[in-house]
Amino acid sequence: MKKLRLFVPFFSLLVSVVCAYPCAAQNNKQPKQPKLKKNYFIKQYPQEFASVQCGLQDKAGNMWFGTGADGIYYYDGRTFTNFTRVDGLCHNDMLCCMEDKAGNIWFGTRNGVIRYTPSSGRPGKTDFISFLISANTIDITTHIKESYSYLAADNFVWSIFQDKAGKIWFGTNKGPYIYDLTTNPNNDTPQFTRFLDDGHIANKDNVHLKDITSMVEDGKGNIWFASGYAKEDGICRFDGRTITSYKPDGINSFRTIIAGKNGDLFFLNSFRGVYRYDGKTFTNFTEKIGIKHDTLIAFIEDRAGNFWFGAASDNMLHGGKGGVYRYDGHAIRKFTTKDGLSHNCVFWIFEDRKRNIWFGTRNTGLCRYDGRSFTDYTD
Secondary structure, X not given: OXXXXXXXXXXXXXXXXXXXXXXXXXXXXXXXXXXXXXXXXXXXOOHHHOEEEEEEEOOOOOEEEEEOOOOEEEEOOOOEEEEOHHHOOOOXXXXXXXXXXXXXXXXXXXXXXXXXXXXXXXXXXXXXXXXXXXXXXXXXXXXXXXXXXXXXXXXXXXXEEEOOOOOEEEEEOOEEEXXXXXXXXXXXXXXXXXXXXXXXXXXXXXXXXXXXXXXXXXXXXXXXXXXXXXXXXXXXXXXXXXXXXXXXXXXXOOOEEEXXXXXXXXXXXXXXXXXXXXXXXXXXXXXXXXOOXXXXXXXXXXXXXXXXXXXXXXXXXXOOOOEEEEEOOOOEEEEOHHHOOOOOOEEEEEEOOXXXXXXXXXXXXXXXXXXXXXXXXXX
């Protein structure tokens, strides 16, 4: 009888554990992977031309993605929320974005500027306001300020950045415009000043600063501009008084500028690679490390000091020779769709606070690399 008393509880416990395991497994289902659902609102272009082409992580840790046809996506770690022209945005093609020091998020489009002002709770359509940049120019002959007008070229906004003084710069087809909060406190109707209209600027190289695709302020307070597609000005530096133009190896078109961890500046030309400037000379960085035969579109340096290069692909619909290169200072590793990349044509690369690397690709593709594997968020 004693043995029976000892055996029964043990047997019951064994049955209980065996029964509990599958029940717990059934109740411990992984949440469904969120996906960026494509809406594709620009019908005049083939869908494969749409892309995730800009993005950021805001002060609260939420992610924002700007696309080439689907407007803006907000991602809180659980779900994606999409905002488009239906919600009052001035355009569905987001070319750039930037969070200012006050926590407002700015988006540059093909037809003006969008500002998102955070409110309590999740973002809503009333949190977005669109502005047109007025062509407040000075007549070259009469030197009289012309009346305000709103021209398409002035509202094709390639790039946005905020300098150390708090001024917000907008790089357009017709040059940079400045929004100065100190002299223009009216937040609802900001006034934009055309940078080249400042008569105190010494423009000895007679640059026009057209198609400003990227802007950066270096450690000495110089503002650097990349003239992307007009193929005239190359790289320009403004030291507070004088604009100077640089054209390394005769190249007059650059796409991206980044400030490196060691203070060097890097300038990306899609067809000739990345040039490094150490304060004295320009050298072709990508040729030096062994990347020579791809068209580069995106470029960052992560916090660990790795350099990431996003390449174009030959076949826009299904991918091709493109992909992503990572250079760790010693060796190059290439990632493609075979490794989990959402598409081999990579337009945008970003590192979040957890050191995950995000990639925006053609065909409105989005994926994240955590150092081990890729997570695809593409619908």
